[in-house]
Amino acid sequence: MMASRARHALQTLLEDRVKFDVPMSRKTSLRVGGPADALATPRNREEMVALLELCRQHHLPRTWLGAGFNLLIQENGLDGVVVCTKKLRRLEARPGPTVFAECGVSHASLTRFCVEHGLAGLEFGAGIPGTIGGWMAMNAGIGDREQKDVVLEVETLSAETSETQILRREALGFGYRSCAGLEQGAVALSTLFEVTAADPGQVKAEVDRLLGARQTSQPLDVPSCGSVFRNPEGDYAGRLIEQAGLCGERLGGAEISRRHANFIVNRGGATADDVLGLIDRARRAVRTMAGIELQTEVRILGRMSE
Ligand SMILES: Cc1cc2nc3c(=O)[nH]c(=O)nc-3n(C[C@H](O)[C@H](O)[C@H](O)COP(=O)(O)OP(=O)(O)OC[C@H]3O[C@@H](n4cnc5c(N)ncnc54)[C@H](O)[C@@H]3O)c2cc1C
Structure with missing residues (x-):
């Protein structure tokens, strides 16, 4: 139960961008889960920093929410503030070539962007639902391809100090569906991906092939959270x-x-x-x-x- 002083402070900072007692069944792809004390959707980085400061002042726990495709929230709900990153969605082609994506960019927007701009290398992510921040935290992947193969660097923001840092791939501690660099309460603000220039038609053909394969192997017409268990060593x-x-x-x-x-x-x-x-x-x-x-x-x- 959140103290009324904290509720009032959140409302003053975020106005209608904070809601209270929000059922997480509405925010996760499994469609289950009890209420979060508060769901906050900061509209930019400055507001995210101010929100973290407020959480520290009021001793409120924080949980990052991307698109909720890998979350199972208990029936009794969640303490503190769920911070939704979906408004941070700058997406740009940069020299290298590289692609810069803020954490709230969706997998679908990134895939479409790469097709339109003829940028290859990230096709394996087509159909892995979620946001770029969620992809980083989970080191999302399929088969033998994971984020750690394509990420050059991630910009993080510490929930404890509000310091930002650019972490190169080697410093992020990517593991099987995990990222040690994001486990101490840091949020991934943005990612720089390594890509190569390619024919847009070829990039699209590969994306279409992978999306087709998912249609036949996964139950995509009913709510789920994707794979529930990690594959044990040498088996499925x-x-x-x-x-x-x-x-x-x-x-x-x-x-x-x-x-x-x-x-x-x-x-x-x-x-x-x-x-x-x-x-x-x-x-x-x-x-x-x-x-x-x-x-x-x-x-x-x-x-x-x-
Ligand atoms: C039908 C289906 C198919 C799937 N197929 C695959 C697959 O092939 N491969 C695969 O790897 N996964 C798969 N998944 C799981 C899911 O797509 C991934 O785990 C994805 O990375 C989740 O992203 P999200 O934005 O929804 O994260 P969320 O579910 O919102 O969050 C997941 C975790 O990341 C943290 N997080 C979110 N954003 C940030 C941020 N900006 N900074 C720090 N931490 C953050 C959250 O706190 C949470 O701990 C599938 C899921 C579904 C429903």
């Missing part, structure tokens, strides 16, 4: 869950997808507890069958249930 979480006989397993409105067993889909009216219950079932079944402990890829945040 989806293959193990399928082998454990859990395809189509249901709990409330949540279901382990028949098309891709590493996806949990919301068939309508699912709660966070339904999804967490299926995560637990899949973990136990795979542990019993193969002795492998599955780790979640989806970020689970919020107040735990009693």
Whole structure:
């Protein structure tokens, strides 16, 4: 519960760009999750810095929100301020050639921009839903291609000191679906990507091929958060869950997808507890069958249930 002094300060700073007690089911692709105390959408960097200062003064925890494609928020909701980055969306071709993108730029805008400008190298990201900030925090990728292969540098803003820093790829600590450089509360403000000049038709053809492949392998017509578990070394979480006989397993409105067993889909009216219950079932079944402990890829945040 947020103190009324803090609520008032947020409202004075952000006016209608802050909302209170916002159900996170409306802000995440799984469509589950209880209310955030506050959801703030700063309109530019200066406002983001002022918001962080206010959070420090009032001891409010912060959570960064990109497009919510990899978040599972507990039914009891989230303490503090969820900071939505979607207004920071400058996107430019720069010398090198390189592409500069602010954290709130969507994957779709970036892909379209690269096609239009004939810039190759980022096609593998086509269809990985989210924002550039979310891509950095998750080192998003597919197959053997990840952000760490194409990022030159990321500009970060510390939530503790409001200092900005330019971190080169090697200093970011990218790992499998993780980025150590962003784990201590820093927000990724912008990214500079390495690209090469190419024929726009060729870039488009590769993007179309990858989007087509996703249509057939993933359940894209129902709410989900993509892969729930990380793939264990040398195997696939989806293959193990399928082998454990859990395809189509249901709990409330949540279901382990028949098309891709590493996806949990919301068939309508699912709660966070339904999804967490299926995560637990899949973990136990795979542990019993193969002795492998599955780790979640989806970020689970919020107040735990009693
Ligand atoms: C249908 C579907 C398919 C998917 N396929 C793939 C795939 O092929 N490969 C893959 O890697 N992922 C995949 N995902 C997962 C998702 O697309 C990625 O994890 C993506 O990076 C999430 O971006 P987002 O902006 O939605 O991040 P969010 O879900 O909003 O946030 C994810 C994490 O990043 C943090 N974060 C967000 N913005 C910032 C920022 N600016 N600075 C610091 N931290 C930040 C958040 O606090 C959170 O911890 C898929 C998801 C879906 C629903």
